[in-house]
Amino acid sequence: MAPQVCGFRPQGVHVRKTGEALISFAEYEALKLCDYEQMRQEEAAVLMNVSRPTFTRIYQNVRKKIAKAFVEGQSIRFEEGKAALANWYTCENCQIIFTLSGEGEKVCPLCHNLSVDINCINHETITVR
């Protein structure tokens, strides 16, 4: 699933000098499945519908990028990539994220709550009341 934040910035450095690390959606997902959810690489590869060697390559790539960002003081930014396929909205009442149906009203499909927020991956925050 798409990250809930747009990225991270190091403290105490000028990021212009150190640059930024771009993490793709697939790389974020690989890291989340293995390092956060503690899945084995075989399981994670199945979930992401890629071969095990491909998954390993993605996983090693993202860990290398993050290590470089930590050591060199780079900021980290999540690329939208295919995550931009759908605008995801959050309903705090139901604790769900959801997509809209076409140009449908911005309302939670389960509890019909109108107070929903757009996911940060879209780089803006809208609260509909």
Added chain:
Amino acid sequence: MKLLLSADENKLSSKLASRFENSNWYCIYDSDTNTHEFIKNTELLESNKQVGASIILFLKGKGIRLLVSKRFETRCIETFKKHNIQLIIPQKSKTIKDIIYLTGSNI
């Protein structure tokens, strides 16, 4: 309103399946009649012998516009969006019954 929820088992206490596309079971819940039924994934796939297109046809035939799962494959998100099918992903672990309760129904 009809929902299709991916499930590990064919019971209301089952957790949502880790991935929508290859879950063992699907639960169809109709909030208008407060009824539900479980179908095995093989039944869904065997009805048209194809994955992807068969799911879309099945959903449209049943009038289902809402899918609930812990995860959807990226390529499927694009397909579902094209057919105006809404996707729901809980931010915390929930069972089939938990999701149904959120609709305001008491099953």
